[in-house]
Amino acid sequence: MITHDEAIEIIRQEGSTHLLGSEIVPLDQIAGRICAETLKSPIANQPFDNSAMDGFALKAEELASAVNDSPVALEVIGRIAAGDIAPTKAPSHGQCYEIMTGAPMPAGCDAVIPIEKAERGKSKVLFRVQAHKDENVRHAGEDFAAGEKVLAPGHVLGSQHILVLATIGIGKIKVICKPKIAVLSTGLEVVDDLNSKLNSGQIYNSTGPYLRSTLSVFGAEVFSCGTVADDAAVFKSKLESMIRNRFDIIVSTGAVSAGSYDFIRQALEEKGAEILFHKVKIRPGKPVLFAKFPDGGPFYIGLPGNPVASAAGLRFFVYPLIRAMQGLLPEQPQYALLKNSYSKKTDFRFFLRAIVSHSDKTTHEVDIMQKQQSFMVSPFITANAWAVAPEGVEMMKTGDVVNVYPLMP
Structure with a gap:
């Protein structure tokens, strides 16, 4: 034996x-599958510089002198919404653009002041705060650069990966059958x-x-x-x-x-x-x-x-x-401190239904349950783990470090 x-x-x-083997499946079917290819981002994310806020796009230097008691007034020369083409005309001195969240940044602008921090007048907008370069600007490639590796073979895929891959325009993926x-x-x-x-x-x-x-x-x-x-x-x-x-x-x-x-x-x-x-x-x-x-x-x-x-x-x-x-590495156990002693035959490894809990933020504890006979199913009602009692050990004592595996991987 x-x-x-x-x-x-x-x-x-x-x-x-x-x-x-492997097969290609649509993106909405990848949860729980194993990635079978190296995936690189075909585009940059963000794909273009855009605004993180509803507000006003401008040159940060325009507001260098703005303070609460002495605001700076700028003329609004256009409005940019998400989906618009970025204006190629840079604002002149004393000018700005109104811009919406996700809209492309216009040429010559390097900051966005949120709409809540501006005061609209009849023809101009007043600013009582200074601007900083890159403030509220999401830059092209800030999340992913074009060609950057996103996933490797052997990666276990979840629904969270659908969000990532859809964002960069990947609609199907090769997975392990x-x-x-x-x-x-x-x-x-x-x-x-x-x-x-x-x-x-x-x-x-x-x-x-x-x-x-x-x-x-x-x-x-x-x-x-x-x-x-x-x-x-x-x-x-x-x-x-x-x-x-x-x-x-x-x-x-x-x-x-x-x-x-x-x-x-x-x-x-x-x-x-x-x-x-x-x-x-x-x-x-x-x-x-x-x-x-x-x-x-x-x-x-x-x-x-x-x-x-x-x-x-x-x-x-x-x-x-x-x-x-599937070509995956062996599953590795977690470790927990035993809460109750347990005795067994020395020359056999025992797989025991158990409850793993947290005694603090970093320490796992494991409680080996009663009714461990192979016909008794009642411990499965509350068990969340398997505790492993190794060969060569007759008595496991309270405080011993024990290998544990989740009930379901």
Whole structure:
């Protein structure tokens, strides 16, 4: 049985040799995607010198003598609105332009006095304050220069990037393709219809909807392949169909342990899959299985059927595989001070549901929750993190530094 670190090394080696392709998508569809190209600004932002205020554009030196008791009067020779062409006629001595926010600065003007600081007369405007060069002027290229690098490959895109890219006129972008992931549940006792009444010995399928929803959060295109009862022949038929559909990853729950109905490993091997590892020194989720099919076929991750074991396996095996196939670096943990002691088996790594909080502006604390058994789902109501109890440690003490990961990356 291998360690979790060894398993992740295998996952990263395999995933990095099966990188996902790329596609071009419109700007309004980039949130949550991975940038697959170097993006440079095609224009300067601001694209031209413009006013940051509604007010009056002028030469700053015109108001050098302006004070409250002795204002300077300037003649308004024109009005410039946003969208107008910048006037090429510079104001003469004693003149200015009225200007609106976003309007292009006229030739010869280097400052804008807000309208609130000016007094309109019948034919002139009075100024009782001095002006400073570049005051309330937004200069061309002040935000981005034309040709400046904006985003690099591997950058995780959010809706905030839409604002940036639209501003500089980029309407589509090359991103990493979403991995196509099939989700299959197993078990005679599993009931998919959550509105039906359970018979004796039955349980609702909680892992299926959880996996499908979470994989969508991970950025995958998810396909539900239903539930297979504990029947190896039916599973093999379903497996053949999933292989033909050219999924990138197949994720199943249940039937990976060592019981009479745990048929997945044998079925995979009979279909030509190479088992890369089976069973890892972790709790929950020890029976996890990782395999690959030949000739560019899909990866296969078999998770245990218990709900929490499936959730931990999804977070700490499937998600690292997706990142590797996207060409991303390994996820790094956060660190928190343990609020309560915890004991465990020495030779296993434990993934524990936890609550991370802030004791002050800089310090994270983590509280390991009760009810950590792999069938107990109630901690998920309030948990916001996974705390990692490493191998080689039997007792974690209050105040120890603990690796933590957000419940959802």
